[in-house]
Amino acid sequence: xxxxxxxxxxxxxxxxEPTESPEQRTEGFGENxxxxxxxxxxxxxxxxxxxxxxxxxxxxxxxxxxxxxxxxARILSPxxxxxxxxxxxxxxxxxxxxxxxxxxGQPSDIDPGEWAxxxxxxxxxxxxxxxxxxPPVTPDSTPQVPEPVSDNGxxxxxxxxPATNSTAPEEPPSNEEDDETNAELTSESMAMIEEYIKxxxxxxxxxxxxxVQQRTQDIIATIAVKFANRSINKLINTRLQGSExxxxxxxxxxxxxxxxxxxxxxxxxxNRERFINxxxxxxxxxxxxxxxxxxxNQAEAAVKKHQEAQSRIxxxxxxxxxxxxxVQEAVALRSSETGPAEELTGKEIRRQEKFEEQLAxxxxxxxxxxxxxxxxxxxxxxxxxxxxxxxxxxMEVAGEExxxxxxxxxxxxxxxxxxxxxxxxxxxxxxxxxRAAEYNELVSSAEExxxxxxQTMEVVAANIAGQTALIEQYRISIDQISFIAGLSNxxxxxxxxxxxxxxxxxxxxxxxxxxxxxxxADIPEVGVGGMGGADRTNRPSSVFLNFFLSTIMGVxxxxx
Amino acid sequence: MNEQELIAAKxxxxxxxxQDFQSEIETMVKDYHAKQESVLExxxxxxxxNIRQTISGQ
Numbered sequence: 001x002x003x004x005x006x007x008x009x010x011x012x013x014x015x016x017e018p019t020e021s022p023e024q025r026t027e028g029f030g031e032n033x034x035x036x037x038x039x040x041x042x043x044x045x046x047x048x049x050x051x052x053x054x055x056x057x058x059x060x061x062x063x064x065x066x067x068x069x070x071x072x073a074r075i076l077s078p079x080x081x082x083x084x085x086x087x088x089x090x091x092x093x094x095x096x097x098x099x100x101x102x103x104x105g106q107p108s109d110i111d112p113g114e115w116a117x118x119x120x121x122x123x124x125x126x127x128x129x130x131x132x133x134x135p136p137v138t139p140d141s142t143p144q145v146p147e148p149v150s151d152n153g154x155x156x157x158x159x160x161x162p163a164t165n166s167t168a169p170e171e172p173p174s175n176e177e178d179d180e181t182n183a184e185l186t187s188e189s190m191a192m193i194e195e196y197i198k199x200x201x202x203x204x205x206x207x208x209x210x211x212v213q214q215r216t217q218d219i220i221a222t223i224a225v226k227f228a229n230r231s232i233n234k235l236i237n238t239r240l241q242g243s244e245x246x247x248x249x250x251x252x253x254x255x256x257x258x259x260x261x262x263x264x265x266x267x268x269x270x271n272r273e274r275f276i277n278x279x280x281x282x283x284x285x286x287x288x289x290x291x292x293x294x295x296x297n298q299a300e301a302a303v304k305k306h307q308e309a310q311s312r313i314x315x316x317x318x319x320x321x322x323x324x325x326x327v328q329e330a331v332a333l334r335s336s337e338t339g340p341a342e343e344l345t346g347k348e349i350r351r352q353e354k355f356e357e358q359l360a361x362x363x364x365x366x367x368x369x370x371x372x373x374x375x376x377x378x379x380x381x382x383x384x385x386x387x388x389x390x391x392x393x394x395m396e397v398a399g400e401e402x403x404x405x406x407x408x409x410x411x412x413x414x415x416x417x418x419x420x421x422x423x424x425x426x427x428x429x430x431x432x433x434x435r436a437a438e439y440n441e442l443v444s445s446a447e448e449x450x451x452x453x454x455q456t457m458e459v460v461a462a463n464i465a466g467q468t469a470l471i472e473q474y475r476i477s478i479d480q481i482s483f484i485a486g487l488s489n490x491x492x493x494x495x496x497x498x499x500x501x502x503x504x505x506x507x508x509x510x511x512x513x514x515x516x517x518x519x520x521a522d523i524p525e526v527g528v529g530g531m532g533g534a535d536r537t538n539r540p541s542s543v544f545l546n547f548f549l550s551t552i553m554g555v556x557x558x559x560x
Numbered sequence: 561m562n563e564q565e566l567i568a569a570k571x572x573x574x575x576x577x578x579q580d581f582q583s584e585i586e587t588m589v590k591d592y593h594a595k596q597e598s599v600l601e602x603x604x605x606x607x608x609x610n611i612r613q614t615i616s617g618q
Contacts (some may be wrong), residue, residue, distance in 0.1 A: 037574065037578070040578070041578065041581070044582055044585070045585060048585060048586060048589050049585075049589060052589070052592060054592070057588075057592055060588065061585055061588065064581065064584065064585065064588075065581075068577060068578070068581045071577055072574055072577065072578075075570050075573055075574060075577075076570060076574075080570070081566060086569060086570075086573060089573070090573065090576075093577055093580075097580065097584060100584070101584075104588065104591070106591070119573065119576055123569055123572050123573070125569055
């Protein structure tokens with residue numbers, strides 16, 4: 001643990017392994033004491049984690065291992081000489097242990113200070129006299145610290161591997177079958193261990209423990225294999241059961257299908273019999289009057305829609321072209337007096353009057369003829385674009401109606417095919433002699449309905465042709481208007497007109513300023529509302545101001 | 561405290577430390593295996609449930 005390494009003044013290598021200088025070792029310990037302790041620690045960790053490949057877990061054990069090595073090196077330092085030194089190390093060790101438990105989500109309730117003192121008390125090391133008696137621990141009295149294998153020649157008893165319960169066979173899953181298996185295996189393993197010990201009386205406790213640990217590992221592996229095999233068998237049995245279930249379901253479905261087919265044949269026979277006997281009527285049930293009425297209504301509605309659409313078609317040649325004419329053409333119309341006023345249409349007269357009114361307004365604010373034309377052309381272009389948008393929407397509606405008509409055709413065609421099939425059925429099942437008249441009547445009825453469907457089909461087909469023509473007309477209209485408006489090839493003119501409009505706005509501002517100066521004495525405030533009641537003979541009208549502000553200045557409301 | 565007593569005390573403390581360390585690592589390993597076992601059991605149960613649902617057409 002890093003915290004411990006900071007408190008430890010011993011140098012460490014890059015991997016955290018403690019290094020020591022000869023003078024840092026406590027005299028009395030063998031040269032290789034620390035190396036042997038570390039080797040034992042490494043061997044223990046490697047053995048117990050040999051089956052674990054989880055890098056996070058390995059990192060945790062490595063941290064704990066490094067910390068322990070540092071503690072060992074630290075406690076062997078010549079600087080550690082009395083009760084307080086030893087307690088401090090034990091305290092650090094306990095705190096590190098507690099911290100790791102907390103990090104693992106298993107907090108320990110051990111108090112590090114009490115624990116350190118208890119260890120020292122166990123060793124009969126007291127703070128008062130600093131006397132350290134002989135360690136009371138003997139191999140016989142402490143089974144978990146058995147006799148050493150040897151002293152390795154360094155005079156220090158190596159720390160043996162303690163036998164713990166942690167290497168006992170793992171508890172199997174908690175169901176009765178697993179419990180029985182586990183008990184059986186545990187009993188078997190214990191017997192094997194006892195037998196092993198009896199067969200090797202010459203071994204030391206440490207050798208026995210190591211052997212038992214290895215044996216236990218083997219038994220655990222055996223248990224694991226048995227559990228795995230049983231899980232696989234369960235899985236296979238489940239799959240087999242599932243396959244059998246599927247087979248049963250398939251048989252049921254086959255049986256149901258046969259029952260359904262039988263019932264269908266039965267119903268078919270009943271229908272034929274009812275038809276032959278004149279009860280009910282197959283045709284009426286299949287193609288009843290309500291359905292026929294609905295089809296006729298749909299056809300009638302389609303024709304009506306087509307007629308309405310035809311009436312909505314706008315030919316661009318007259319009105320639209322007139323709307324798209326430039327101011328110059330309108331001026332020419334006015335100045336050339338091409339014809340008496342009574343020969344112009346009402347719309348043309350109103351448009352001409354409007355233009356003249358606007359032109360007068362432009363002139364009153366020093367807008368040139370060219371500028372006025374550009375402004376008017378710009379307005380007209382907006383209107384044309386709106387007209388094109390309208391035509392596009394209309395064309396879209398016509399397209400939807402066309403699709404609906406095509407769907408109707410498909411439905412009618414299906415009805416015709418069914419009706420033809422019905423007539424064939426009727427012909428294949430001639431009636432008894434006493435039912436001939438009724439039979440002939442039904443056949444005639446079917447043929448009559450077939451004829452109605454054919455007629456409906458023709459109407460819908462005509463409707464489709466009309467809708468297609470309508471869409472084509474819309475497309476042509478859009479092309480014509482677009483051409484007239486110059487949307488496709490007059491972009492430079494648009495830019496030019498906008499430039500002219502910008503200049504016109506500037507001139508208009510200048511003119512308006514002069515205008516206001518001239519009439520400022522009579523104008524209480526400047527604004528649309530304030531100008532509304534001005535004298536029309538010598539002041540700008542509200543119409544003009546609204547037009548000026550909204551069209552030329554690009555503002556609305558009471559903005560100045 | 562003479563040098564011999566100090567050496568004996570240090571050896572015992574190291575023995576305690578190593579022993580506690582081993583117990584701690586063994587506990588960690590045991591917990592790890594138990595956790596892995598429970599995860600495998602849960603996965604196995606999930607697999608079986610999936611197969612059941614597949615068979616029953618759910």
